[in-house]
């Protein structure tokens with residue numbers, strides 16, 4: 325690991341100033357992703373700015389009914405907050421499905437948003453990788469690509485975003501609150517992460533000198549009826565092969581509103597707008613669920629080892645919708 | 655007192671005597687004070703040294719084990735302010751002022767922690783490499799159950815009491831891998847201590 329200087333920031337301005345002046349500086353939250361990548365020489369900051377002391381660890385209700393999740397609140401505390409458990413079970417479940425209890429006690433909400441792909445070639449500094457070293461090529465295209473994306477890929481990169489939390493955030497239309505040298509701005513979760521295109525080295529639209537301060541969950545009463553399903557190689561402590569976050573509002577067996585987002589399929593959490601369009605206003609039937617899932621995956625392209633994800637994604641969407649419908653009718 | 659460079663220490667080129675290692679004066683070092691098992695240690699550390707390496711190499715607390723060094727096995731689990739974490743993926747300098755407890759701080763050979771005694775009683779290990787991490791993890795897990803924390807397999811997220819079924823216990827202990835597969839004994843040991851706690855404190 326490259327040596328670095330370490331500073332502890334006690335307020336946001338100091339933290340931001342430190343990274344504005346040094347293109348090689350990085351914030352550190354729980355460290356569960358950054359320390360790992362630094363040890364592998366994938367990340368090589370010359371300066372690490374500890375933001376754990378910033379006053380952004382609270383979870384609080386805002387006057388407009390939103391729930392504000394502090395950037396430095398731990399994933400475990402967020403999942404177990406009574407308002408998250410009751411109002412946004414999809415988020416509590418997504419968080420609780422991720423990593424292990426020890427890691428969730430360390431991982432911050434901001435760090436989770438910014439965790440990097442688990443593509444093996446991204447981690448392997450001897451392999452070509454456009455994300456780690458632009459212009460060197462993508463080893464996954466013709467390599468082992470079981471974990472990789474089926475939607476929104478580019479010839480430059482077929483990596484997935486590994487976070488479970490962000491899939492739930494996508495379904496909930498969360499808003500990321502950000503502070504930079506020129507003030508504050510809000511980024512809807514849909515605009516936060518990027519598709520790889522020709523710039524796979526950029527995971528998100530966050531600037532180098534911008535600090536995440538909070539994630540806001542808009543009030544969404546029907547999110548009480550929501551769930552997170554995750555398919556993985558073992559039943560616990562593994563990244564998703566494919567996952568789905570679902571929120572459903574039914575009235576007399578007719579779908580009034582629905583939110584669906586997929587994980588493990590793209591470079592960003594994948595909001596299933598096409599499926600939602602087909603489902604909204606229609607009677608909740610298994611045939612409709614399947615049709616909506618087919619439509620969403622219509623543009624999916626599989627690679628040598630991950631084509632199974634296309635059918636898996638459809639089935640998990642149908643499973644989520646069926647389960648939510650059965651629960652409402654029970 | 656002789657002193658050693660960080661390179662020597664990382665190479666293992668120094669005597670390991672269970673004492674804080676004196677370090678050469680080095681501009682990259684930072685003063686750090688760590689509170690571990692109720693002792694305060696004043697150290698000079700490079701910021702890149704993990705909490706795990708600090709415990710093992712600088713404080714001689716080798717009970718905490720290094721398995722994968724990438725967050726995936728749980729052998730390095732310790733308690734920080736009562737919560738379980740993986741000490742391999744965190745920097746020691748990030749823990750100034752925190753209360754750190756390792757396996758050495760939970761019990762003593764002549765006065766074992768109930769979980770240590772139960773692991774012996776129930777054959778909760780074979781080689782023992784994962785055991786300190788399992789026990790530290792279990793201590794925190796039982797506390798999480800007591801405070802009503804949910805898990806991914808919890809049926810009802812609105813429930814404030816945990817029904818600690820075997821499925822719940824497996825899920826909650828899934829951050830600790832046992833290469834020897836001593837899971838049956840591990841589960842039995844933890845269950846015994848849990849049931850004792852349910853009955854009230856032991857006399």
Ligand SMILES: Cc1cc2nc3c(=O)[nH]c(=O)nc-3n(C[C@H](O)[C@H](O)[C@H](O)COP(=O)(O)OP(=O)(O)OC[C@H]3O[C@@H](n4cnc5c(N)ncnc54)[C@H](O)[C@@H]3O)c2cc1C
Nearest residue numbers: 353354355356357358422423432435436438487488536725
């Ligand atoms: C073994 C293992 C298994 C895992 N399994 C899963 C899984 O199943 N599902 C899942 O979703 N995740 C999983 N994870 C990933 C884990 O969730 C992330 O590592 C964690 O959420 C990152 O949070 P952190 O606070 O530790 O981030 P850090 O490592 O501290 O930081 C990550 C990035 O965020 C930046 N950053 C941190 N805070 C801020 C801020 N306030 N503003 C701007 N930038 C910031 C840092 O500079 C860095 O680039 C796993 C990790 C491990 C090690």
Ligand code: SF4
Nearest residue numbers: 443453462481482483
């Ligand atoms: S998929 Fe992306 S991250 Fe993986 S090797 Fe290709 S460019 Fe790198």
Ligand code: FES
Nearest residue numbers: 721722723728742
């Ligand atoms: S050594 Fe830390 S989790 Fe394996």
Ligand code: FES
Nearest residue numbers: 780782832833834
């Ligand atoms: S007892 Fe050997 S790894 Fe668990």
